Amino acid sequence: MVELSRKQREMERRTQEILRVAKPILVREGFHALSMDRVAAAMEYAKGTIYNHFPHKEEIVLALAIESMALRRKLFHAAAALDAPNRVRLMAIGCACEFYTQHCSEDFAIEQWIRNVNVWDKSSAARQDLIRRCEGECVSIVSSVVHSGVASGELVLNQALTAEEFVFGFWAITFGSQILTASSPSLAAVGILDPRRAIRIHCCTLLNGYRWQPIMETDEYLTRVDELSTSIQSEFDRVRVEHYTA
Amino acid sequence: MVELSRKQREMERRTQEILRVAKPILVREGFHALSMDRVAAAMEYAKGTIYNHFPHKEEIVLALAIESMALRRKLFHAAAALDAPNRVRLMAIGCACEFYTQHCSEDFAIEQWIRNVNVWDKSSAARQDLIRRCEGECVSIVSSVVHSGVASGELVLNQALTAEEFVFGFWAITFGSQILTASSPSLAAVGILDPRRAIRIHCCTLLNGYRWQPIMETDEYLTRVDELSTSIQSEFDRVRVEHYTA
DNA sequence: TGAAAATTTTGACATCGCGTCAATAATTGA
């Protein structure tokens, strides 16, 4: 029915509005500051109405995380779609990770909330499923590049690792370095001043260690990543803007 | 004065008792469940008395994290003290990380709380300093092994990376994989069934990529890490038990 | 159209946790 559909659209529109109100509170003032009362006040609705959309604030957080992860997936997709050698496409996905952390820092911060047990356990199976699927798709995008590399003979994966386990290494080092950079109290004090550069070098060395062709020297790699990062920036920007305006 | 000192000792004893009560609540039921009222009730003191020891629960969490990180440092120290080639000592530190995550899982979980901005920002500069120092010491232990490797000629670090930046790569990949393993919803679904093994392989490849001598093949490395892990287990256990009984 | 039925919104309410602080209890010093 048209009427029902209109109501559903209105409902959906307000759900989105709740998320728009909640996001800056969560990002700028933290989970604690995000209260149903406050969201309701900001929207000029009663608290009960907000509870009609989300059973608790954890569900709001997961809904926000789903949007954030969708943006990540789009960036990964754009990077993998590059018309370039497979190793370069993998580098481009690395650039996507860097772009996401730096220029979509709110989304990066929101994404981390899904790792909080309290948030995760309290939220609905439906949203948990969406998260799982999106994360799986991100891994798939990367592993498809790895599969291409194997298919084209640029990379030989002996029986020791599957493509997904190969990806896991880069996932871990990228994710780990970004979390540590964002949250480690002693990083600068200990002499790690440019963690991004360090990790780029490690990724290059790891790829060389697996003999992914063409082998690149550190300096060459750093230069190429810089160029790649610059050249792909506008495409990433386009994806981001489109994501936010949609 | 003896009297004053006795009082101080009693105060200190009770501070410890608070931590002993708080730890299982935090670990098993989460930050939210850890309330001052509950700690007070469990200890049969009034809430105000607990507030004489800690100004808020975040400070309790940081105090617990300091203990947990001290245990990590001891394990790192034990691993680095091994009478073995430098590359093997580095492997042993990797084993220490694995041991810590698996067999000191409560401490591993507590450690992560320091990365929560709300917890971190709320806590005292004194405890923040202790955390920073301990983390710095952990990095130092690892980088001293790297320095040994460089000094003995087993590893050539060109001007691209400092020893600390070198360490950062292994820190990131180890930390990242352990967080992902503990909290990533899609890991198993995506086909990463033995993340620890995958990361061991990645670390081996990375070390080989940097040509840290002696170069090891994957299979040889996996076997040696298994042996090493088994042989060093009892030492780690000793360190852990001593830490808990102290 | 209009009135009954269904749906949505509202905000008061019970409950719980935080952090404070004046009152109370315990300890110390002389």
Add this chain to the structure above:
DNA sequence: TCAATTATTGACGCGATGTCAAAATTTTCA
């Protein structure tokens, strides 16, 4: 012994959560 000092207590104000009966609004259908 008693005044002074120090430590403990728990009631209190505040703010957040999640619920639910009452009120308001929308839909249905004669």
